[in-house]
Amino acid sequence: MRRSRFYPLWILIIASxxxxxCWDAKDIDRRTFVMGVAFDLSDxxxxxxxxxxxxxxxxFATQTHRIADTRAFVAATTGTSVAQMAARIxxxxxxxxxxxxxxxxxxxxxxxxxxxxxxxxxxDRNPRIDRRLALFVAxxxxxxxxxxxxxxxxxxxxxxxxxxxxxxxxxxVVKRNFQDNLRDLESNGDTVLPRVRSTDTELTxxxxxxxxxxxxxxxxxxxxxxxxAFLYNRISGGVLTVxxxxxxxxxxxxxxxxxxxxxxxxxxxxxxxxxxxEGEIIEAFYRGPGGAIEFDIPGIQSKLNQEITDEILHLxxxxxxLRTDPIGFDRLVYRHYPKFWNQHKExxxxxAWPQAKFEVTxxxxxxxxxxLKEVTIYERQG
Amino acid sequence: MYIxxxxxxQCLESEAVFLxxxxxxxxxxxxxxxxxxxxxxxVVRQFSISIPGIREIAGALIFFEGLISSHLITNxxxxxxxxxxxxxxxxxxADILSFLKESVLTNAEHSETNDAxxxxxxxxxxxxxxxxxxxxxxxxxxxxxxxxxxIQSPESExxxxxxxxxxxxxxxxxxxxxxxxxxxxxxxFERIQIGNRGQNDVVIAYVKDIANEELVNEVxxxxxxxxxxxxxxxxxxxxxxxxxxxxxxxxVQDTERPDEVVAGLVEGRVAVxxxxxxxxxxxxxxxxxxxxxxxxxxxxxxxxxxxxxxxFIAAFVAFLTPSLYIALISFxxxxxxxxxxxxxxxxxxxxxxxxxxxxxxxxxxxxxLREAGIRLPGPIGQTVGIVGGLIIGEAAVNAGIVSPIMVxxxxxxxxxxxxxxxxxxxxxxxxxxxxxMFVTSILGLYGLTLGILVVLGHxxxxxxxxxxxxxxxxxxxxxxxxxxxxxxxxHGLKKRPSYTKADDPTRQGQRMPKKSKKKQNRGxxxx
Numbered sequence: 001m002r003r004s005r006f007y008p009l010w011i012l013i014i015a016s017x018x019x020x021x022c023w024d025a026k027d028i029d030r031r032t033f034v035m036g037v038a039f040d041l042s043d044x045x046x047x048x049x050x051x052x053x054x055x056x057x058x059x060f061a062t063q064t065h066r067i068a069d070t071r072a073f074v075a076a077t078t079g080t081s082v083a084q085m086a087a088r089i090x091x092x093x094x095x096x097x098x099x100x101x102x103x104x105x106x107x108x109x110x111x112x113x114x115x116x117x118x119x120x121x122x123x124d125r126n127p128r129i130d131r132r133l134a135l136f137v138a139x140x141x142x143x144x145x146x147x148x149x150x151x152x153x154x155x156x157x158x159x160x161x162x163x164x165x166x167x168x169x170x171x172x173v174v175k176r177n178f179q180d181n182l183r184d185l186e187s188n189g190d191t192v193l194p195r196v197r198s199t200d201t202e203l204t205x206x207x208x209x210x211x212x213x214x215x216x217x218x219x220x221x222x223x224x225x226x227x228x229a230f231l232y233n234r235i236s237g238g239v240l241t242v243x244x245x246x247x248x249x250x251x252x253x254x255x256x257x258x259x260x261x262x263x264x265x266x267x268x269x270x271x272x273x274x275x276x277x278e279g280e281i282i283e284a285f286y287r288g289p290g291g292a293i294e295f296d297i298p299g300i301q302s303k304l305n306q307e308i309t310d311e312i313l314h315l316x317x318x319x320x321x322l323r324t325d326p327i328g329f330d331r332l333v334y335r336h337y338p339k340f341w342n343q344h345k346e347x348x349x350x351x352a353w354p355q356a357k358f359e360v361t362x363x364x365x366x367x368x369x370x371x372l373k374e375v376t377i378y379e380r381q382g
Numbered sequence: 383m384y385i386x387x388x389x390x391x392q393c394l395e396s397e398a399v400f401l402x403x404x405x406x407x408x409x410x411x412x413x414x415x416x417x418x419x420x421x422x423x424x425v426v427r428q429f430s431i432s433i434p435g436i437r438e439i440a441g442a443l444i445f446f447e448g449l450i451s452s453h454l455i456t457n458x459x460x461x462x463x464x465x466x467x468x469x470x471x472x473x474x475x476a477d478i479l480s481f482l483k484e485s486v487l488t489n490a491e492h493s494e495t496n497d498a499x500x501x502x503x504x505x506x507x508x509x510x511x512x513x514x515x516x517x518x519x520x521x522x523x524x525x526x527x528x529x530x531x532x533i534q535s536p537e538s539e540x541x542x543x544x545x546x547x548x549x550x551x552x553x554x555x556x557x558x559x560x561x562x563x564x565x566x567x568x569x570x571f572e573r574i575q576i577g578n579r580g581q582n583d584v585v586i587a588y589v590k591d592i593a594n595e596e597l598v599n600e601v602x603x604x605x606x607x608x609x610x611x612x613x614x615x616x617x618x619x620x621x622x623x624x625x626x627x628x629x630x631x632x633x634v635q636d637t638e639r640p641d642e643v644v645a646g647l648v649e650g651r652v653a654v655x656x657x658x659x660x661x662x663x664x665x666x667x668x669x670x671x672x673x674x675x676x677x678x679x680x681x682x683x684x685x686x687x688x689x690x691x692x693x694f695i696a697a698f699v700a701f702l703t704p705s706l707y708i709a710l711i712s713f714x715x716x717x718x719x720x721x722x723x724x725x726x727x728x729x730x731x732x733x734x735x736x737x738x739x740x741x742x743x744x745x746x747x748x749x750x751l752r753e754a755g756i757r758l759p760g761p762i763g764q765t766v767g768i769v770g771g772l773i774i775g776e777a778a779v780n781a782g783i784v785s786p787i788m789v790x791x792x793x794x795x796x797x798x799x800x801x802x803x804x805x806x807x808x809x810x811x812x813x814x815x816x817x818x819m820f821v822t823s824i825l826g827l828y829g830l831t832l833g834i835l836v837v838l839g840h841x842x843x844x845x846x847x848x849x850x851x852x853x854x855x856x857x858x859x860x861x862x863x864x865x866x867x868x869x870x871x872x873h874g875l876k877k878r879p880s881y882t883k884a885d886d887p888t889r890q891g892q893r894m895p896k897k898s899k900k901k902q903n904r905g906x907x908x909x
Contacts, residue, residue, distance in 0.1 A: 025712045025713055025736075025823070025824075025826065026712065026713075027711060027712050027730065027736050027737050028711045028712070028715045028718075028723065028726055028727045028730060028737075029727050029730035029731050029732075029733065031715065031727070033723070033724065033727065035720075055724055057724070057727050057728040057731045058728060058731055059728075060724045060725055060727075060728040098715065098716075100715055100716025101715070101716060101720045101723060101724075103720065128716045129716075130716060130720075158720070
């Protein structure tokens with residue numbers, strides 16, 4: 001009686017030995033944690049260069065390490081595919097490459113111009129990848145980024161990742177992770193990736209790289225990137241400074257949301273884009289003669305609205321000119337007007353998208369002005 | 383001439399081997415001496431009762447020294463017999479034995495029998511047998527008194543708030559502790575003897591109009607089936623009456639707290655007390671009932687619930703942590719936060735053993751320490767604690783045998799293990815933990831899930847006197863859920879737990895029937 005009750009369970013367990021992929025037991029200290037990986041085109045034909053950043057584990061063992069200690073090890077190898085290069089580099093670290101904690105992937109400009117697909121595929125296929133990793137395009141060579149030393153954060157890759165995932169107060173880059181990028185790319189091959197630039201001693205993370213059909217085609221400036229961030233609905237904070245009657249007002253965004261609605265009328269496709277933000281004035285100053293004046297809140301708001309509307313319209317025109325749709329307007333059309341979409345899906349990026357019109361409205365709401373009710377105007381004596 | 387008595391229960395209970403006493407006192411004395419094989423602790427005090435004007439009648443008092451109170455024997459038996467018996471007047475009191483019984487002996491409890499076997503049993507239980515020449519009957523006088531431990535605070539089930547007394551080895555004291563808490567005439571103690579040679583007292587305690595009769599019968603039936611030489615502790619009885627003898631988990635609850643027993647009795651459970659054992663048994667018993675401490679009912683409900691949550695979490699921690707550690711370290715390092723995984727990897731750098739061996743070493747040394755701490759006498763036990771702490775905490779890490787994280791894991795497991803309120807239950811958790819560690823080291827988190835399934839599946843098949851071990855969760859009993867992980871305030875616990883199938887399910891609000899309440903309300907509205 002008792003034995004027969006457990007029969008199904010035993011069958012399940014025995015079957016699981018055959019079916020499972022869990023034979024890959026390997027202790028944590030027998031793996032190489034690839035924190036960051038950079039890809040470039042090699043000088044020789046059809047070859048890639050992979051550069052990895054690996055933490056030197058012993059330097060992480062105690063809290064009291066010397067600053068002079070090397071905490072990251074950077075190694076590079078060449079090859080034709082990512083897996084092949086990973087296998088090659090294993091002989092230099094004598095441990096299995098482990099991409100489960102990879103914080104960022106950096107693509108060189110030249111490589112991205114050719115195609116980013118071969119790189120993306122390896123990571124997309126691997127189930128252990130942390131999908132919150134950051135995918136960057138480097139201006140110039142990618143491997144240079146990994147060689148930068150930052151005393152605050154010993155691992156460049158962690159530093160880069162934290163900028164995207166934890167920094168809320170910047171609008172210089174679009175804060176989207178690998179998962180978001182993949183969703184864009186798998187839908188129409190277009191996306192915007194953050195740009196990283198390395199000088200001799202420093203990293204600059206600002207702007208974006210416009211990807212069209214898995215190929216890098218153009219850089220986007222900081223203001224354009226901000227417009228992209230608004231359209232992606234990825235604004236979590238940040239500051240905007242406007243000049244109204246020679247007074248500089250700095251507006252801090254506390255929350256923002258963007259609503260995009262396609263409207264099809266008489267065969268003309270129009271996108272109604274409404275940006276709503278709430279925030280406060282955190283800084284206001286003016287140099288020149290005068291006294292103290294009250295805030296002109298509606299004035300500041302309309303000025304802000306105007307600036308953002310212009311920025312977004314400028315960006316959209318540029319995207320139309322380049323025949324790219326990284327924001328995914330096509331998905332909206334597919335959802336709202338499936339018939340129209342079926343007619344135009346073959347040549348969406350080439351014909352229908354460039355002809356679309358936009359109605360952009362912005363609604364900036366200033367909730368607070370700090371504890372000062374008015375702008376103090378400083379009058380220089382003499 | 384004398385048949386050797388076979389001391390088995392059937393013989394003692396049935397009339398078949400009724401062995402009549404002789405009228406001649408020296409026959410009887412010789413019989414008892416032979417019965418006890420002239421054991422040196424058997425005392426045969428022979429005396430003669432002188433009755434004026436008639437004759438001298440020979441008498442004998444047979445008992446074991448050490449089992450009786452010599453004070454009682456002297457003052458309540460011998461002294462009255464030797465002095466007061468002279469008042470015997472034959473025409474009025476025809477029977478000297480009943481005269482002694484009714485008018486001479488001053489102690490509280492004695493009985494008359496003419497069955498030699500009963501007398502033998504009574505002597506072994508510490509009574510004194512009074513034989514009088516010319517009568518084929520015997521008076522057994524209850525003069526038991528032996529050395530016993532004083533009532534102390536419980537060792538394994540301490541509480542901060544609540545009574546501090548615990549059972550002792552003497553069963554009468556234990557019964558007293560229960561009776562004092564439950565002054566209910568329906569509280570029944572049924573005494574039977576178990577043990578073919580030991581003849582130990584076993585008492586079934588229940589409240590007659592609460593406990594389900596079938597349950598009581600079942601307990602009685604199982605107890606009567608026990609066929610052992612001696613019962614040295616309630617643990618013997620527990621193992622003979624439990625439903626599943628092969629399981630890691632105990633389906634009979636043991637407790638040394640009288641308040642816990644009384645709480646069980648009024649819930650409709652049955653308690654079994656065994657003489658010479660300070661642990662009472664409670665049936666039926668579920669995993670849930672063993673996870674609860676009496677203190678949960680003494681402190682206010684928010685505090686009780688907080689502690690209960692902690693306790694259930696602790697049970698999971700004690701059960702899962704080492705295997706979870708192995709799974710994450712060996713199979714799924716991507717599931718650990720990046721910074722933590724770096725420092726874990728760094729701390730394991732240079733360790734010679736894979737994580738399963740590391741975990742086994744540490745868990746084994748923990749079990750060694752725990753066992754050594756129990757066995758060693760108090761003062762040395764502390765030394766073991768210190769030495770062990772040094773080995774586990776410092777030296778093993780510095781020597782590069784285990785990683786500091788493993789020390790945390792083991793420490794957490796140990797601390798959490800001690801939070802499980804029943805000592806017996808923690809055995810099950812401790813042993814199944816090793817099973818989980820092995821499965822995990824082969825199959826990772828997947829294996830851990832399978833292992834948990836196996837353990838849970840096994841627990842779900844267990845029953846305790848017909849009650850599912852995992853109730854009230856499996857099968858789900860919504861009624862009993864309000865006294866499991868979360869306990870509702872006392873006014874929400876109006877019913878006894880349903881798993882005991884109590885005859886009288888209500889334990890609160892009986893004095894004011896619902897109908898009269900409604901009438902009162904109506905009256906108020908009219909006014």
